[in-house]
Amino acid sequence: MAGWFERFSDTRWRKASRDLGWARSAWLALALGLGQAAAGVLLLTWAGVERATETAFRASLPVSASLRFGMGQTLDGARVAGLLAQQNEIAAWRLRRQVSAQVRAGSGWRAARLTALDDPTRVAIGRLQPESGPWPVPPGVLLMERSSLGFSEAQVGEPLLLRVDRRSHSLPLAGLLRDVSLAPGWMEHLVDLQVHPDTFEQLGLPAGFNELQIRLRDPAAPRAAVRQAVERLQTQMQAQGLVVQGVDIPEPGQHIHAAQMNSLLLTQGAFALLTLAAAGFLTFNLFAARLQAQRRELGVLKALGASARTLWVLGLGPALLLGGAANALALPVVLWGAQAYTAFKLDLLNFPPSVATLPWGALCLWAGVGLLLPLLAAAWPLAQALREPVVRQLDPGRDLAPSSGPLPAWARGLGPWVGLALGALLRRRSRSLLTVGALGLALASLFAAAALKAAVRASVDQLFAAQSYELLARLEPGGPDGAMEALARALPGVAAAEAWRALRATVVGAGVGDARAFALIGLPRSTAHWRAALAEGRWLQAPGELVVARTLLRQQPAWRLGQTVSLQLQGQGQIQRLRLVGVIESGTQALALMTREELPGPATRLALRLRDPADPLAAAAAGQALQAALAQAGQAPAQLSATAQSRQVLEDHLLMVVNFLAVMGVLLMAVASLGLAATLAQSVLERRREIGVLRALGLGDGRLAAVLALEAALLLLAALALALPLAAPLSAALEWAFGRIFFVLPWVLWPGSGPLLQVLGSLLLVGLLALALPLRRALRMPTAQAMAG
Incomplete structure (x- = not known):
């Protein structure tokens, strides 16, 4: 040592x-x-x-795959065990049933999902982690997925008002659990609840399970291998009279x-x-x-x-x-x-x-x-x-x-002070170029982050500009279109109302595991409440036409404008054949639009336009009036969402990502600013002899300081000249990457003059502050000492 x-x-x-x-x-x-x-x-x-x-x-x-079965088909453990006995590649399985519901929160009703498992303690597939309360969940109580607690505004240990199939029930919320396979409830705007299978009977629902989940023995098996195993299982089940309505195969080993x-x-x-x-x-x-x-x-x-x-x-x-x-x-x-x-x-x-x-x-x-x-x-x-x-x-x-040879004629014509500043920069070309490069890159990054923020806001503006309503009510179930519209128009503060229909649909002919369900919404052909901006094609004009969101089009890359596609309507047993005529931007939601009259079923959405859309309390008052009117008409309470609130939630989530990129840009600018300060300070220290000669020739302190400040300004101008052409492709790259992660943004390659002035002002201040101390030392040094170096 x-x-x-x-x-x-x-x-x-x-x-x-x-x-x-x-x-x-x-x-x-x-x-x-x-x-x-x-x-x-x-x-x-x-x-x-x-x-x-x-x-x-x-x-x-x-879970490797989930198989859903049609209405009226129920599964029991003994039958499934017999069917899976010959499937050696399947390591574990379980039965599940999910039911849509609503829960009463402090500020209204929230969408909910009730899930029951045949044996929630089975540890060989989809393990759940209980955090509080009884486990496994006993009959007559609820366990909530812990990420839904804040969104639901519920309290553990207190009764939770539940609405299922038009009937209200009050069940105690006994505890929390964690399901790592789910996206957080606050993000999905969904309250996930775990119940005992017998609880469905207490809620007036038929008993039984309609979904089979399996896990393969090979956890690294690719999606194609899972699909082949599911196809063999599906063929075997069809021979036993079980019709698989839909299949979901998540990306193996990867969170959603x-x-x-x-x-x-x-x-x-x-x-x-x-x-x-x-x-x-x-x-x-x-x-x-x-x-x-x-x-x-x-x-x-x-x-x-x-x-x-x-x-x-x-x-x-x-x-x-x-x-x-x-x-x-x-x-x-x-x-x-x-x-x-x-x-x-x-x-x-x-x-x-x-x-x-x-x-x-x-x-x-x-x-x-x-x-x-x-x-x-x-x-x-x-x-x-x-x-x-x-x-x-x-x-x-x-x-x-001499610094680096004579200055160009155009530089000498700018005056002696500019010549002195340029000479100092050219004396150390590599240092000046690297300083300018770092500053230019930092400026371009800040401008690109600001442009991305502007593009996100423009995209959100575009999405919600298509929605000419202030309140959307989801009815479960609703009534005839005309009756629902008349009920809403009679409410105080409501200027207009439009009833829509909505069902879940899958693509007929899609490969097993690719038939992901999406929302199919039926709008009046001459709708005045939602006319989304078209990315391609045209709007609905005739029966048998379909307009899809770009997000859905990504899931079905083989679709082309003019092509006829077949859709299976869940719960209806019908197949719709529609011609694809347009593509719209709808954010991250995968959906499709068709004319209302061709979509079977009652109205399930009410879009309300208010008389005073600028009043922040108008949407709440209209929502309360609508709930009272629905109760009087014997309808289930609606799940309400105000357009302004939905916009704020979406914008906040997106800007959270953008703001972090801006923070990284600020860090980059801080490093570049330190580089500018260090370069200027080093330049002053190296030029003490030159400063001494200039002072001996009668150059005053004020002019000397002006020359050095001009040197800093020239560095900043050069960095700006580099950043301006660099900002546009960097902005385009960020917006393209954002579009790959979330949804396509409108091109905003330049954020405006505001960020430019702010950044330049702060940079100039940093340069002057960094120059102050070495300049003070140089000016206070005796001329003879300065010339001695």
Whole structure:
């Protein structure tokens, strides 16, 4: 140990520590720390979320496929066990039944889903995690999926008012459970409730199960293998008289929102890498300046016979110390930030924070990158310095050599002050270019984040501009179209009302597992309440036509305009053949539109236009009046959603993503601003002799300060000139990536002049503040001392 300490503390390391110059390198350590913190938080979050997917989701033994059976068909365990006895690839199975319902919340009714399992304690498939209350759930009580609790406004231990098939029931909410296979209830606007199978009989519903869930023995089996197993099982069941109405095959081993989460982290990680790159530029600049100032010292060491190994150690030692200091600064931020951000991401995936563990491998990778980055940034200028001849390094007149040749004629014509500033920038071209590059990249990133925010808001505006109503009521079930519209129009404050029909549908002929159900909405052909903007084709004009959302079109890539498609209506036993005539933007919701008269069944939606849409209380008053009118007419209470509230929820969720990208852009700008400050400070320190000569020639302090401020302004203008053309493709890339994750955005390639002025003002202020201290020191230095260097 003593020998190691002696080697560490020998003359070379003491010199490296002295050369680092703690006061002069504080900016650099802070900049590297910021870059390391941003990259570390995202790297550890990504690794933590991936590990949680492995340990929490796959450990729950997720369902490989679900088979739904038609009305009137019920399953029993003995019959299913006999059918599955010959299916060796199936490791486990269970029976399930789900029923749509509504629960009474403090501010109205919420959509709910009741789920009953034949044996909820079965641990071989889809494990549930009870958190409080009795387990398994006994008859006559409810257990709620814990992510639905806040959305439902319910209290554990208190009765919950439940509405099922027009009848109201009050059942106690006995506890909570967690189902990691579900998206959070607050995100889906759905209250998930677990009940005992016998509870359905208490609610006046027929007993039995209508869904079979299976899990294959091979957890890594691809979706095609699951599909083949399901097809064999489906054929065997059809031979026994069981008709499979629909099949759902999720992506094997992957949470429902995992792909979106990975894409989001990838986009954010790109910003973190840009921040690290800007910190690397800054490191290169300062080490190049340090080596330039020490060229005579290097020349003397080479003349005295110092080996290349010794010179490399002396040159890279400060970089290694700097990387260690940056890691030390960033480590607490990384540990705290990664823990908080991982918990937030896991909550979005409905995982408990307890499954998050510190990914030591990712932490070691992060620390290694933090040490390696300054070494790589310092290696190139050091290699150049070591290749320079000793005679040139020891030349005493080199400091007084012209900067980089004569200035261009157009630059000389701008005046002597501009010439002085340009000369200073051209003297160290590589430093100026890297500083401008980092600043330009930061500016472009901020502009792109602002453009993405504007594009998201424009998209939300476009989505809700098509909805010419302020209140939407979901009726379960409703009545005739005309009767429902007349009931709504008679309400105080309602200017117009329109009844719609809605059913769930699947695509006939889609492969097993690809027949995902979607909402099929029937609108009046001349609807005045919803005319979504067309992305392709035209609106409904004649019977037998279909308009689909782009999200649904992505699920059915073989569909083309003019093609006739066949849709199976769930619960109706009918097949609709419709010609695809248009494509609309509808956000993340997969849906299709057809004329109301062709869609069987009663009205299930009421769109209300209010007389005073600007009144925030008008929607609440109209909703209360509608509920009273429905109760008087013997109808079930409606689930109400105000357009303004729905818009706010959607915009908040989307802007949460965008704002995080903006935070990453601010970090990138902070690093670039530190680079600008360090570059200007180093420039002043290197030009003390030049400043002394100018002062000896009679240049006043005010003009001298103006020259240096002009140098900062030229850097900013050059960065702006780089950022302006770079911002548009960067904005397009962000908006394209956002469209791949969520939905297509309108192109907004420039956010406007407001962000430009704000960023430029802050940058100029940072540059002036960074220039103030070295300029003050240079101006207070006696002229003779300044000219001596």
